[in-house]
Amino acid sequence: MRLNPKIRLIPFTFFLLPLLVLGSILMSCGQNSAEEANIIRIGEFGSLTGPTATFGQSTAKGVDMALEKINQSGGVLGKQLKLFREDDQGKPEESITAVTKLINKDRVVAVLGQVASSNTIAAAPVAQQNRIPLVTPASTNPKVTEIGDYIFRICFIDPFQGAVMAKFAYNSLGLRKIAILRDVKSDYSMGLANFFTQNFEALGGTIVANESYSAGDKDFGAQLTTIRAVKPEGVFVPGYYTEVGLIARQANTLGLNAVLLGGDGWDSAKLWEIGGTALNGSYYSNHYSAEDPNPIIQAFVEEFRAKYKEEPDAMSALGYDAAMILADAIGRAGNTGADNIKAALATTREYQGITGNISLDEHRNALKSAVVLEFNDGVARYKETVNP
Amino acid sequence: METELSNTLPQVPSSAPIRKRRRPWASQRWLWIMGALGGLLLLQEAVHWVFLDGPFLQGPYYYQILILAGINIILAVSLNLINGITGQFSIGHAGFFAVGAYTSAYVTYYFGATLRGLFGFLPAVVQDSALLIIALTVAAAASAVAGLLVGIPTLRLRGDYLAIATLGFGEIIRVLILNIDAVGGARGFSGITRLSTFFWVALMVVVSITTVRHLVSSSYGRAFAAIRENEIAAQAMGINVTRSKVLAFVISSAFAGMAGCLFAHFTMYLHTNSFTFLRSFEIIIMISLGGLGSTAGAVLGAVILTILPEVFRGFAEYRMVIYSLALILIMIYRPQGLLGGTTLKKKKPVVTGTK
């Protein structure tokens, strides 16, 4: 007599819901079979919005430029490459949704993406489980490619990047006491901080403070005050540009007189906009420099400038390389079977990319050189190249 | 029934009355249950065939939506028990969802291989299921304990103080998880195996709905409703108010934990960002849309709010705006929700003046 919603429930869960889903499947089926034969579907996920937005946007520009070039010269295997792009807002949990959608709904044959290691680490298992190759242009944390044999990367890894900056700080700048301020939300930042510490201490330097923050924080006064108290000569901030800019500004306000050092997470035009002059005289490691006189690089920079009216940053160059290498692999695979693409990717050797000579090792990582840049008045000046 | 209720008080929720007389099919209950399980298994095969092995290009995508809808139903139905039926406004559901997700993932990640070894003689599918049952149990237990720990102190509070306290606890749970390195800390927990299948999700949906429904029509349920209608009157009637509230809270948390377990073993990755109070808001929106206090409404709300964003994926940015506008409009023009009032038909209008 009291409550009887059961009658309404059963049809809902077991009848109406499947019906609804089935209905939408039928609607979405059979729309694009004609076009299907002439295209190869490629997926890309990135942070087009959010606190690391320039990473995703820059990568997208590089990828677009590469695909345009490939398609204009006849495509791959006689087919055009069609790109499906998803925004993950820089959130790892959204990366999973994005890659799942690319693989399950858009049926891509391979996925390009993410710059931030945490996002790639989150999404890579989806690709691995669905046996779809994933090529990350710029995720440097070693864990990324350990996820499985379908995960590839075309950039160097953090143990190398950490060593580069440690050597640079110790030998070139003569620093002995360094404080670290890392982002606990980022695998990249945590990993790079550790590799830097190992290398710097092995050289004979000391880490005098080890502080942390969480991406999204705006006030770093407490941590910087603690760091100021131990009087370091340098502060290593392996974070992403949004926070790095604010940190630089607040460090300056607090009168913290130390050289700021960082990694490729600094690579964004926004960094200057946020941090301003507080960043003058700081150094970071990167994948390439647009100032490099190498003709391959200069040709790319020229072309990029003509297309987008701006300088290509490292993420654009890596995005370009990643798309080119993927297209090259599909071509060598001879068809779009995921396993064939995977096998072809694994045998990428001596590919002349914008960001260097790319060969993938047995762990599906690239062995490449890094550059150190000095930041002054909004311009990152080429300082030196470090080979592995 | 009402007189019986007041007679058995002060210790109402000591034993639920067994009403055999009104269940003519009770003797065949096992037959029903076995039949239902068989039916579910068949449905599972059908769903797998259609979505995963079938000819549909985008099958797996729809399969995912189906599973997430199921998980949301469990969350909504369980939150409805505390928010709708007992009338205690909690905004901490995501916290218990997280506890279940993380503890069960911890168990399968670190002890999965050992546990599998124990029943290694079984076929792989059965191993998966056994592992998932263990994970579900752990998740439910852990979340129930968390619910108890949070519920005992906070449920003394009323109205928005309770709301804000549960919100606070939900966030504290999240920050604590953020600081546990064994589950990835702030960077997220990856490498969880996929164990959740349509069968298990559907089964837990059925279990949660039936549990809540049976609870509602039991003496406990009437105590819950009495507390919702007027706490002071309920107390005067001899209902142990705190105990009933805590009971509702613990059961609700346990189901949220199970939903968390299914979620963790479906997405294979956990990040504390998925468990902020915004997630709790989302579940609240589901039950308010469906109608606070109505189980059917909670199911409907969960289904709609899982499918709708997918339908709107094309213009994703607008979807949350539409969401929130719809929520405001519904609460203004139909505060009882879409299906509200169907279960609350007998309810007299509550006289609550603004003070």
Next chain:
Amino acid sequence: METFLQQIVNGLSLGSIYALVALGYTMVYGILRLINFAHGDVYMLGAFTGYYISLRVHGFLGNAFLEATVVMLGAMIVCGLIGMAIERFAYRPVRRAPRLTMLIIAIGVSLFLENGSQLLFGADPKFFPQIIEERRMLFWGVTITNQQVIVLGVALALMVLLNLFIHYTRTGTAMRAVSFNLDAAKLMGINTNAIIALTFGIGSSLAAAAGILVSLNLPGIDPLMGIMTGLKAFVAAVLGGIGNITGALLGGLILGMAEVMVAGYGSSTYRDAIAFLILIVILLFKPEGILGKGQVEKV
């Protein structure tokens, strides 16, 4: 010692931000008994309105003080109107419904403002121009900036002004009457709708002022910046005694201090937990807050 003093300055600086937002929170709660979840988002809107106004004004007026005043007043007016609109269209229709209905609507309004702003302004963080140039002062090794002083000063001044307004003007008296008993106030001939709308207007313009002052100090603004700040400001209001204006300031300062100490001497990852821990402890042991008066739930 120097470090400890600096941490106290950092704490006061952060705390005065919470205090500013908490002032508006506490006013609205005092009058409607409503946790206005949207308050934090109005604070965000204030920052964005200020941002867009200063893009037009910055450098044109020549005088930093004048510019700051224009930006501040503009944003306060815009947000005051937005606050009144929210009250008129979202809260007034359900004023007599159960309080939880209103709470859900508040959540809805908050989500609407957040997502609407993401649509309108984009989800990327923006950088607030330095309309008041930062100046550093050094006292015994402790750095204090003019902006920190301004934020704390404005918070203190507003607190005093609000207290005077509420206790010594006719409108303020009417506000207090409405907060005691809406129906009785109405019977006394008070235009309760106007008073409630005015409260929302004042509260929202306070939030806007807070948004701009904060953005001067910590220049990164994004559409979701109001969520955590709003929540913590509410904690501050509860801590100080909700409905109590001096309490809001005190609560804000204590909360800011606690957070900075946790981040400076403990781990920064626990800083979000400390606010909620304080909240729960306060709710359980002294729900009326430090300065609040006890209240018996009416039947």
